[in-house]
């Protein structure tokens with residue numbers, strides 16, 4: 001059953017089947033390209049955050065010269081660490097995720113991390 005609706009991409013009104021959301025193939029492909037671009041941007045941004053977090057952890061651990069330490073999240077945030085990640089999740093025990101960041105494992109406690117050398 002055909003009905004009048006407006007194109008999700010250009011807003012033009014068109015008649016089409018219920019599940020059709022674009023007026024033309026052109027609009028459909030523009031919308032899909034924009035979606036891809038958004039996805040790529042997110043990935044690049046996520047990658048940049050992970051790289052920066054790895055650098056911060058590596059240099060922090062090098063500066064204190066320890067293989068295992070408990071550190072307040074706020075102290076890492078002060079250095080530019082992004083506690084929202086994204087993180088490479090290694091595994092999770094008792095609701096405490098263990099992340100792989102740089103050369104270290106980070107055990108995520110509520111206000112702090114336990115950082116352990118991964119080597």
Ligand SMILES: [Zn+2]
Nearest residue numbers: 007010023027
């Ligand atoms: Zn359109």
